[in-house]
Amino acid sequence: MDLQSDITINVPAFTFSSISDETRAINIQVAALEAQSTIGSFVDVGAQKYREMMANGETVFPVPERLDVAEDLVLPRRDGEEIPIRVVRPKNGKTPRAVLLHIHGGGFVLMTHRDFDSRLQRWANECDVVAVSVGYRLAPEHPWPTPMDDTIDAAVYLATHPSFLGAPLRLVSGESAGACLAVQAVLHLTKTQPSHQLAGVVLPFGWFDLTNSMPSNVANTNSVIVTHAGLGEYRQACLPDATAEAIRKASPLHELGRMLVAAEVADSQAIKLPPALFVCGTADPLFDDTVLMGVKWMATGSEAVVKVVPGAAHAFTLFPGYSLGEQANALVVQYMKQRLDSLELGGDLSTA
Template sequence: MPIESDLTIDSSRFRPENVTEATKQINSVLKQATANAPQWYEVGAAKYREMHASGQLALPAPVHLPNAIDATLPSRDSSREIPIRIYNPDNGQSSKGVFLHFHGGGFVLGNAKSSDQRLQMVANGAQLTAISVGYRHAPEDPYPAAPHDCIDAAEYLIDHATEYGTLKFMGGESAGACLAIITALRLLGSRPSHILLGLVPQYGLLDLSLSLPAIKTATNTLMLRGSALENFSNAYLPGLSAEERRNPSISPLYEDLPALAAASPNGLPPALFVCGTADPLVDDTILMHTKWSIAGGEAIVKLYSGAPHGFTALPGMPVADEANALGVQFMQEKLEAAA
């Protein structure tokens, strides 16, 4: 019989003929809309954030829901607290736990209010309390400010489960996916008895040295240019060499996952990795999924043909709706299995 590979992937996801017309049309609109858009490193991070909030950029300003609740959590620094935004299920039924979310934005942009509609969808669909963390940004607060805030928030929620419910899931997009994975791996050591039911990292920036081939060879840089990646990385990690940026506390792709899993009483949490095939970070997702599986963790990877970086945040894009619904389904299944 023919020799079969020990590792398989559905390569049809990468074939141009399998990109849907809807995805092509939205990509075309995005390309035209963003062709001459200013970059954050051209106008300054603070100004760019203001422009985004007021709808002055090519993409629409975030929609803020009136029922979302702003609050804070304590941090390791006694002089400050961590902003959070809370989304409760609005169907009148009790929450089954907490989904902790870390927004994207290259460690520079975004905030706890960036994803109101999607997080309310998660809260309603999975019957969870969704909590978004407003971690500190570079360049004002470079590494390790962001992971410190995310880890502090997760550990506090675990230690004070009566306040919002039991922390059961974590996830995020791009830089937020990186922070979600770093936080989850930290919890294996700092809170070993806690069982995290699942991770939902979407198109994560997991190698901050920017060394992987998809970044180097990308020709379709819709939504994420190579220069933007370099500027994000330099703002977040000023003065660090490429080798220093491969520290696992910065780039989780370089973590010794088998060792962490072996030392943890519960191993790695299940993870659903999501990425578009037109994303320069697709190698990050594929490699992390593979390493997660090799280390004994349940790992699912879903690739969306022709989808660019950040696609799950694009309203009206069918593959975005599909990917976001899949994340809710993943959490529903894990909740049912744990019941």
């Protein structure tokens, strides 16, 4: 055994001095908007009312853009009902090379599958994919495990019915709470559909540990967009009065940890996962979730790229005109294209 570390860190990405003036200004601006708001949280006005206010631009979030070219379709649900999906196809006339499944964030409570048309269209055009956003049922009306079950049902159907949209499911993306659901779906596919190949998974600022006990979560008292207390409200809505064990069971970070321990006990190799891209800012309460999830992902022997944005807040890629957010969005497109190219060139899923 030598003294070379098995984990290396790009230290400047974690340092206060690396935070750009633009990032500081964006965070101050968002904090000011939040301070001026008299709305409160969804708990104060009710989840449905808050969703309506978001759709009308009455919160700090921009009004979602709806595109006429987007299609509203449905997938079958395990109980015989239907899951709504939003489908956006390439405008360039090319035959799609793959299906990309997107799972939206919003703390399992807010936002809808119809709020990301512009982003889906960019992915469709630049990656030559059919981009699909899944309308999983929201809490508190539909608590856990309903959001996870709907996401898994959508992923399994698309993986096993490539003719439905004319291409195989090859990419999965989810941000924030959607990243939690995306990982649960990927773990399910890996276990139950071992012959199905995913080219890659994209997981910006994911909520992977629902216990909310990570240091960045507990200690970050100046965060914007989401806070430790706010994450507690979302969790209570989705997992009302859940036991500590139930919360850990719903957390993909703990699930992946259990898989690694089980493999070690059984003296076997952990299940190989598809390559993943993790992106998160250091000012995000969920920053530690990303760092530890990325390390655990690599510990399974799977490829993972973890990109750190100094000083960036939660959901920073949604801020219009923010250069680091735009760079991160461009990186996501680059990664998706690279992963699809790697798979098509003979199944080599290693990071190029």
